[in-house]
Amino acid sequence: MASVLILISTLIEIFIWLLIANAILSWLVAFNVVNTSNQFVNTVGTFLYRVTEPPLRPIRKVIPTMGGLDISPVVLILVLIFLRNLMFEYAPRMM
Template sequence: MYSFIWLFDTLITLYVWILIGSAILSWLVAFNVVNPHNQFVRSLGEFLWRVTEPVLAPIRRLLPNLGGIDVSPVILIILLYFIRNLVIELLVGA
């Protein structure tokens, strides 16, 4: 049972890091720190967008317009950690 808990925890943690990477890359592109026409940056951005956008889009639709500030990754990270802790508590019985 602990192996499944470890796997679940690892997958949540990995997805949180992917969300953070996606946010950082979007900032770097927005502030012209990296060249979005570079093949590696384009491929990385496309991968991160395809992995995160299906989960972030419904959250963005529920949030009001905050004037260009996207807090959906923060809300998703909090929600993922809540779900992770809830599942671990239910399975372990802590």
């Protein structure tokens, strides 16, 4: 059971880093630091968008952007950290 919990925790951690990478890449594109016509940047951006957009979409419906600032990744990261901590809090009781 502990191995499964560690695997789920690791997957949550990887997804959090993908959310952070997506946010940073979107800022770099918005400020014209990187160009999306570059094939590598386009491929990475497309991958990050396809991976992170499905869980972010319901949050964006509930929390609108505030003056061009999208806080949905922050909300999702906080929810994922909460769920991971909750998982480890109640896991020892189940074993």
